[in-house]
Amino acid sequence: MSLDAFLMGFAFILIHLFANELIPSNRMNRLKWFSFSGGLAVSYVFVYVLPTLHKEQLLVKKYSNHLAMESELYFIGLVGVLIFYGIQKVVRKAQLKQQPHKARALFWLQILFFGFYNMLVAYTVISHNVLGIQAVFYGLAVGMHFIAVAHDLWREYEDIYDKVGRYVLALGIVAGWILGITVTFSPLTEAIIFAFISGAMILNVLKYELPPDDEAHFGTFTIGVVSYTTITMSLKFFFQW
Known part of the structure; x- marks a missing residue:
C-alpha cells in the first residue's frame, strides 16, 4: 500500500467517524456547503468516473474474448444503480407506511450495503x-461524497448511526x-468492481449530494463544478491522467 493510499483511506475512516462534526450548524452555511460538495461530486462523476469507466470498457474488450459488445461494464454499472436504489426504496417505503420496527431493521441492511460499498471503493483506490x-x-471528491452519504444516514436514524x-x-x-x-x-474482475461502484456512486451523488431546489445555492454549486472541473481537466492535460 502506498503512503498516498494509506493517508486517503485513513481520511475516509475519520470522515465516517466524525462526518457530522464537519458540517456547519448554521442553515445557510450548511446549504452552501452541500451545494459546493454536490458540485464537486457531479464534476467528479463526469470528468473522472465516466471517462475511466469508458477506458476500462475498451481494455476489457481488447483483452477479453468473452465480451463482444461495447457496453458490458455499463450494464454492470446499471446493476449497481438498481441494487442500491432498490434497497433505499424498500427502506423509504417502510418509513412512509409508518412501520418503525421494519424500517429500523431495513436500515441495518442499508448500513451493511454501504459498508460493502465502502469496501469496494477502498479496494479500488489500492488496486x-x-x-x-x-x-x-x-480523495477530495470521494471524501465529500462520503460526508453527504453519512449525514443522510445519520438523519434517518441518529441513534443507530452514532452507536x-x-x-x-x-x-x-x-x-x-x-x-x-x-x-x-484479474483485470476483468477489477473492471467489474469499478463498474459496479461507479453505478452506485452515480446514484448516490445524484440522490444525496444534489440539494432540492428550495435548499440549493446555485452560485456555490456552480463554483464547485467549475473549479473542480477546471483543475482536474488541466491536470489531466499536463500529467496525462
Whole structure:
C-alpha cells in the first residue's frame, strides 16, 4: 500500500467517524456547503468516473474474448444503480407506511450495503494505485461524497448511526484496504468492481449530494463544478491522467 493510499483511506475512516462534526450548524452555511460538495461530486462523476469507466470498457474488450459488445461494464454499472436504489426504496417505503420496527431493521441492511460499498471503493483506490496530486483530487471528491452519504444516514436514524452505523462504514474502508493488500484480482474482475461502484456512486451523488431546489445555492454549486472541473481537466492535460 502506498503512503498516498494509506493517508486517503485513513481520511475516509475519520470522515465516517466524525462526518457530522464537519458540517456547519448554521442553515445557510450548511446549504452552501452541500451545494459546493454536490458540485464537486457531479464534476467528479463526469470528468473522472465516466471517462475511466469508458477506458476500462475498451481494455476489457481488447483483452477479453468473452465480451463482444461495447457496453458490458455499463450494464454492470446499471446493476449497481438498481441494487442500491432498490434497497433505499424498500427502506423509504417502510418509513412512509409508518412501520418503525421494519424500517429500523431495513436500515441495518442499508448500513451493511454501504459498508460493502465502502469496501469496494477502498479496494479500488489500492488496486488502481492512485498517487500524488491525483490522490488528492480523488480523495477530495470521494471524501465529500462520503460526508453527504453519512449525514443522510445519520438523519434517518441518529441513534443507530452514532452507536454502530458509522463504525460499520469505517470497517468497510479497513476491509477494502486488507482486500487490496492481500488479494490480486484479474483485470476483468477489477473492471467489474469499478463498474459496479461507479453505478452506485452515480446514484448516490445524484440522490444525496444534489440539494432540492428550495435548499440549493446555485452560485456555490456552480463554483464547485467549475473549479473542480477546471483543475482536474488541466491536470489531466499536463500529467496525462
